[in-house]
Amino acid sequence: MIKLRDGVHFDLQENVLIADGNSSTPNSITFVSHAHMDHIPHKDSSKIITSKETSKFIEERTDIQVDQQENYKSINLIKSGHILGSRSALVKEHDQRILYTGDISTRDRAYLNGFNPPTADTLVIESTYGKPSYVFPQQDQINQNILNWIKKQKTTFLFCYSLGKSQKIQYLIQKNLDKEIITHNAIHQLNRVYEKIKNIQFNDKHISKVHKKPYKQEIKTGKKTERVYLFPSHLSTNKEIKELSKKQNANKAGFSGWAINKSYLYRKSLDKAFPYSDHCDFTELLEVIQEVDPNKIYTYHGFSNEFAKTLKRDYDYNAQPLKKHQKKITDY
Numbered sequence: 511m512i513k514l515r516d517g518v519h520f521d522l523q524e525n526v527l528i529a530d531g532n533s534s535t536p537n538s539i540t541f542v543s544h545a546h547m548d549h550i551p552h553k554d555s556s557k558i559i560t561s562k563e564t565s566k567f568i569e570e571r572t573d574i575q576v577d578q579q580e581n582y583k584s585i586n587l588i589k590s591g592h593i594l595g596s597r598s599a600l601v602k603e604h605d606q607r608i609l610y611t612g613d614i615s616t617r618d619r620a621y622l623n624g625f626n627p628p629t630a631d632t633l634v635i636e637s638t639y640g641k642p643s644y645v646f647p648q649q650d651q652i653n654q655n656i657l658n659w660i661k662k663q664k665t666t667f668l669f670c671y672s673l674g675k676s677q678k679i680q681y682l683i684q685k686n687l688d689k690e691i692i693t694h695n696a697i698h699q700l701n702r703v704y705e706k707i708k709n710i711q712f713n714d715k716h717i718s719k720v721h722k723k724p725y726k727q728e729i730k731t732g733k734k735t736e737r738v739y740l741f742p743s744h745l746s747t748n749k750e751i752k753e754l755s756k757k758q759n760a761n762k763a764g765f766s767g768w769a770i771n772k773s774y775l776y777r778k779s780l781d782k783a784f785p786y787s788d789h790c791d792f793t794e795l796l797e798v799i800q801e802v803d804p805n806k807i808y809t810y811h812g813f814s815n816e817f818a819k820t821l822k823r824d825y826d827y828n829a830q831p832l833k834k835h836q837k838k839i840t841d842y
């Protein structure tokens with residue numbers, strides 16, 4: 511039985527596996543697919559099945575001490591290509607294989623390889639972009655568009671998720687362009703964690719170091735350099751940041767699959783938006799399903815209803831959305 515509660519609950523033979531959830535019982539085991547805040551537990555849980563990288567990120571982002579292990583009895587973890595340390599879980603029970611994807615991307619990006627899905631009988635798949643209109647350009651094209659745009663600007667303010675997206679965008683810039691990179695505290699700290707657990711160096715400066723000296727003074731003394739600022743995505747509409755960007759005459763850009771929508775630009779108060787995503791687009795979700803070749807599909811997150819409907823109607827899959835408070839099979 512698979513249920514959506516605080517996370518996705520799987521009734522296994524000996525335990526209840528709780529994937530990306532908060533609750534726990536004496537009989538439950540917790541799987542954390544990756545370290546984005548909506549996936550990590552809020553309190554200590556006895557054992558967490560997760561990657562080493564995710565456990566380091568959890569300890570950095572919360573007060574939780576993690577007793578981590580990567581494989582547990584019939585549960586095996588597979589790299590899911592979403593962010594550093596992200597994993598899918600493959601459970602084998604009674605000759606049945608159940609795959610819980612967590613967040614996935616099949617694209618190789620920066621230092622990360624895309625998800626390579628295994629086969630399974632039952633598939634629980636994220637459906638963030640499970641609508642046919644969400645198809646992203648090729649990754650090389652997106653990368654080139656980003657670099658071309660930044661090259662043309664003097665100073666840019668870039669807004670990305672602090673964990674995962676920021677590091678990939680920085681990696682792209684520092685590899686290809688000669689720009690000074692300035693990071694907000696949240697990103698600066700996470701960069702240091704990346705350096706500890708992965709062999710990548712980020713050459714960013716903390717924003718407070720740069721702004722000890724008033725920017726105007728630098729212009730007068732002719733020391734002005736072309737800068738790229740990185741902020742967490744939610745700060746694009748922040749008043750102080752908006753003022754700072756005006757003072758610096760900076761252009762603002764965001765990076766998300768939602769950039770496919772024209773409204774994203776205005777909602778986020780940006781000059782430019784790139785559909786650089788850490789998730790599969792609609793076509794890639796279909797490709798994952800073809801490779802997994804399941805008998806039964808559960809969709810969750812984002813367009814779960816629409817995606818399950820499309821899979822049933824247009825592709826003849828046995829698919830349904832996971833919904834909260836489903837109790838009986840007749841509720842499905």
Ligand SMILES: [Zn+2]
Nearest residue numbers: 544546592613
């Ligand atoms: Zn995520």
